[in-house]
Amino acid sequence: MKGGDPYIRALMRTISASESNTPRPYSVLYGGQNATDLSRHPQICVTIVNGPNKGNCSTAAGRYQIINKTWYQIAPRYHPNPSHLMFWINYSFEPEYQDIVVHRWLSDSRVWGADIPKLLRQGKINDVLKRLSPTWTSLGYGIENNSMSRSLPRIYQKVLKDELGNGCNGCNG
Secondary structure (H helix, E strand, O other): OOOHHHHHHHHHHHHHHHHOOEEEEEEEEEOEEOOOOOOOOOOOOOOOOOOOOOOOOEEOEEEOEEEEEHHHHOOOOOOHOOOEEEEEEEEEOHHHHHHHHHHHHHHHHHHHEEEEEEEEOOHHHHHHHHOOOOOHHOOOOOOOOOOOOOHHHHHHHHHHHHHHHOOOOOOOO
């Protein structure tokens, strides 16, 4: 993603490292298969094979593994370019829109009960990860971890350095 807050972009890359660390993160479904159509959220329900939700199914998809219910709650608020057809509004799930919607969502202090960009600027990545863990359980403070969870603060620092080193033309802050 170009533009936007480099601290939020670094957070997004950190979430992606934990949630969709694959060669094709924008189309990956829960379980590792890839969706072929991103004109909207894929809404493909995949059975969870282990962990506390074993036996249920997940519609998690894309770089940030957003479930369809969450996408349809946040897209109307943050999607910059929904398409309209008669009475139907479509919120494209193409890569650029996944990034824009998640960037705007993470930047909205009303949603998270805290100013995430400010906390990140204060170096409080662990506080941010803990706050976001109910949404992204792999961040280390939720109901399940993964092999990346403990490394996420270090990953964040590394990608933040990269984001800040990119010149940040057009970045906020």
